[in-house]
Amino acid sequence: MSDSITVDENGKLKCSIEYTLGKIGGKWKPVILWHLAYDGTQRYNEMRRLLPGITHKMLSQQLKELEVDGLIDRKQFNEVPPRVEYSISEKGLTLKPLLEEMHRWGTEQ
Amino acid sequence: MSDSITVDENGKLKCSIEYTLGKIGGKWKPVILWHLAYDGTQRYNEMRRLLPGITHKMLSQQLKELEVDGLIDRKQFNEVPPRVEYSISEKGLTLKPLLEEMHRWGTEQ
DNA sequence: CAGAATCCGTCGCGATACTG
């Protein structure tokens, strides 16, 4: 067996790959992280424009989960009109090689 | 915009990352590919033992999709009892860097 | 502008039983 097994908060067995999928799996998270990592800081509505087809619900939900997991930073300005900026975090930057590989493989196919 | 956009068979816009997720997304495929890439050729029931909790349906379904996409090879021996061996394909090997990154990141967290 | 809340349909995934 070439894999390392861990136990998650529910006592369920998870290998490293399953852990990674749990954090950045799903339809939107890798694409969101990609844009923040390579296009830089974005406001909420700028993110929407970068993600054709995403709804308010999905965007704010995914952003919140990524923020809770410490993969992105959220900076709120108390202005009128409101302004919020999202950026990749230090921890999120460690995903760059993974995101690059996902992008590279998809491009080469 | 730092991403390249393509069009899939349904005319839907997809970026490279979405393409990759379409091929190896989901709960099981990366783990299956990981084992075939690093533990070598496996028979059907050997795969089951490597994937605690997977059901017949999910295993055969995911294996078939991976085979159709050319990421794994399926070799059937006409013996009694039946014997089928699964292995990583040439194309599947190009996913090694990606799988390694998924594994590395999950391990380091 | 940047969201929260609600409702709802799809389908990914699983349990179980059956087959060559």
Add this chain to the structure above:
DNA sequence: CAGTATCGCGACGGATTCTG
């Protein structure tokens, strides 16, 4: 041994409306 077939649930994702 190596699969199919059938059934069903629950989460994921989406449309729409409301709010500070």
